[in-house]
Amino acid sequence: xxxxxxxxxxxxxxxxxxxxxxxxxxxxxxQGLSAVEKLSIISAIDRYNPGTLLFVxxxxxxxxxxxxxxxxxxxxxxxxxxxxxxxxxxxxxxPSAVRMLxxxxxxxxxxxxxxxxxxxxxxFRNVKNLYLACKKLGMKFCVINTITSPLELVxxxxxxxxxxxxxxxxxxxxxxxxxxxxxxxxxxxxxxxVLNRSCPAxxxxxxxxxxxxxxxxxxxxxxxxxxxAHASIAQHRRSxxxxxxxxxxxxxxxxxxxxxxxxxxxxxxxxxxLCEHIFKNSGxxx
Amino acid sequence: xxNKDKIIAAFLVSLGLFSTAQATQYVGGLSIKEKQAxxxxxxxxxxxxxxxxxxxxxxxxx
Numbered sequence: 417x418x419x420x421x422x423x424x425x426x427x428x429x430x431x432x433x434x435x436x437x438x439x440x441x442x443x444x445x446x447q448g449l450s451a452v453e454k455l456s457i458i459s460a461i462d463r464y465n466p467g468t469l470l471f472v473x474x475x476x477x478x479x480x481x482x483x484x485x486x487x488x489x490x491x492x493x494x495x496x497x498x499x500x501x502x503x504x505x506x507x508x509x510x511p512s513a514v515r516m517l518x519x520x521x522x523x524x525x526x527x528x529x530x531x532x533x534x535x536x537x538x539x540f541r542n543v544k545n546l547y548l549a550c551k552k553l554g555m556k557f558c559v560i561n562t563i564t565s566p567l568e569l570v571x572x573x574x575x576x577x578x579x580x581x582x583x584x585x586x587x588x589x590x591x592x593x594x595x596x597x598x599x600x601x602x603x604x605x606x607x608x609x610v611l612n613r614s615c616p617a618x619x620x621x622x623x624x625x626x627x628x629x630x631x632x633x634x635x636x637x638x639x640x641x642x643x644x645a646h647a648s649i650a651q652h653r654r655s656x657x658x659x660x661x662x663x664x665x666x667x668x669x670x671x672x673x674x675x676x677x678x679x680x681x682x683x684x685x686x687x688x689x690l691c692e693h694i695f696k697n698s699g700x701x702x
Numbered sequence: 703x704x705n706k707d708k709i710i711a712a713f714l715v716s717l718g719l720f721s722t723a724q725a726t727q728y729v730g731g732l733s734i735k736e737k738q739a740x741x742x743x744x745x746x747x748x749x750x751x752x753x754x755x756x757x758x759x760x761x762x763x764x
Contacts, residue, residue: 566714566728570739572757576746583757585717604728607721685724 421649424466425622425633426457426486428479434503434537438562439593441474441638447626449482454489457623460649461490469493470527472501477516487521499525501560503534507542513549525556527584532568544578551579558582564601589688591635603682610685611667611677618662621649631658634688642701657701666690673698703729706741713744717757 429448430441449457461469471483483500487493500523507513517523530543543559550557561572561583572583587601588594615631622633628645629652630637636644646652660669666687670677673694684690695701703711703726710732711725720728729737747757 566719566740567732567736569743569757572743573746585719585757587719603720604724604731607724609721685721 421464421466421621423468423470423620424460424464425470425472425620427472427622427625428474428476428482429625430474431478432473432475432503433478433505434475434534435593436533436537437593437597438531438533438564438588438599440589440634441592442596448479449625453623453625454482454486456629456647457486458489460623460629461486461493461496464649465492465495467495468497468499470499470501475503475505476500477502477506480519484519484521493522497524498522499527499556501527501529502546504528504530504538504542504546507546507549508539510545510548510552513542513545514552517549517553517555523555525558526550527558527560529560529562531560531562532571533562540574543575547578547581558584560584560586562586562588564588564599587686589634589686590683591639595635600683601686603685605685606680606682607685610687610690611670612665613687614665615661615691616687618658621652628652631661632691635692636695640692640696642695644695644701657695660700661691666694669694669700673700706737710737710740710744713740713747 430445431448432439473479476483487498498520500520506516517526526546528543528546530538547557558581559575561568563569563585569585575583588599590600594600617633618631620631620633621629622637623629624633624637624645627637628647629649630645631652632644636642642657643655644657646655652658664672667677669691675694675698680690684693707729711722711729714720714725714728715722719725732740
C-alpha cells in the first residue's frame with residue numbers, strides 16, 4: 417500500500433492576468449498541463465488519496481476547466497479537501513465571487529494572495545467580497561500576505577474591519593519575476609541556524625507544470641533543469657535529490673557539497689535560497 | 703532592550719520571519735514610529751484566539 421500524502425499541490429499553469437513584480441513565476445510563461453501530465457496527476461490522486469489537494473497557478477481560475485477535469489476524473493475525493501489559491505480578480509461583487517466559487521466541481525477552501533504587490537492590481541473591495549462569498553458558501557478563507565520586510569505587516573490592519581480569518585505570512589523568494597526585479601525578503605544578517613534545518617517542504621509534494629512531482633516548490637523545481645522533479649511520486653521518492661533533502665540538514669548537504677560554509681550572505685538564511693546554492697553549485701546531483 | 707522591543711522581536715521570531723539574533727538586530731534599527739506601528743500588529747495578534755490565530759507563518763514559497 418503506498419504511503420498516503422497529507423497535501424498534494426498542483427501547479428496547473430503559469431498564465432496570470434496580473435503582473436506582480438514579486439511573482440515566483442516568469443510572466444512570459446503561458447504553459448498549462450499537458451494531457452499526459454493531467455493523467456499522471458489523476459493517477460497520483462487515486463493512488464495516494466491526498467488529505468488536501470491544493471491548486472495553484474499562475475491564476476488558478478484561468479485554468480478552471482483543467483481543475484474540473486482533474487476533479488471529475490479522480491475516483492474518490494470524499495477524503496480530500498480541495499483548496500485553491502487565487503488573486504481574487506473575479507470578486508468584483510459578492511454574487512460574481514459566489515458564481516466563480518460554485519463553478520468548481522468541488523471546493524472547500526480559498527487562499528487569496530493579497531499583499532502590497534497584488535494591491536496594485538486587485539481593488540481592496542474584492543478581498544471583502546471574496547471573504548463574504550466564502551462565508552456564504554461555508555468555505556474556509558484565508559489571505560496569503562507575501563512580504564519583503566516585517567514593516568509590511570502594518571498594512572494588515574486594513575483587514576481587521578472585514579472579519580476574522582487567518583493571514584499566512586510568506587517571505588518573497590528570489591525566483592521568477594522577483595529575481596528578475598531584484599525583490600527579495602531582506603535579512604539583516606546570516607542566520608547560522610539554517611544549517612541545522614532541513615528542507616521545510618520535504619514532506620510535501622507538488623506537481624510542477626512542465627516538470628513533474630517534486631518535494632521542491634521553489635527555484636530548483638521551477639527554474640532549473642536539475643533532476644529534482646519526476647514523472648511519478650514513487651520515482652521522486654527513489655531519486656537522489658529526495659533522499660538527500662529528506663535525510664540531511666542543509667549543513668550536512670553543505671559539507672557534502674564541498675562548498676565553503678564561511679561568510680555566507682544574509683539571504684542564505686532562507687532554506688530555499690541556501691538549498692538552491694548548494695545544488696546549483698555542486699555536483700551533488702551529477 | 704526595552705520591553706516593547708522585546709515584544710516586537712518575539713513576534714517576528716514567532717512568525718518565522720527572523721531568528722532571535724536577527725530580530726534583535728532588526729528591531730534595533732527601527733525608528734520609534736516604526737516600532738509603534740509594528741507593536742500594534744503584534745498586540746492584535748496576541749489578543750487573537752489561540753486556536754485561531756490572526757497571523758500564521760508559512761514556508762517561503764508562493
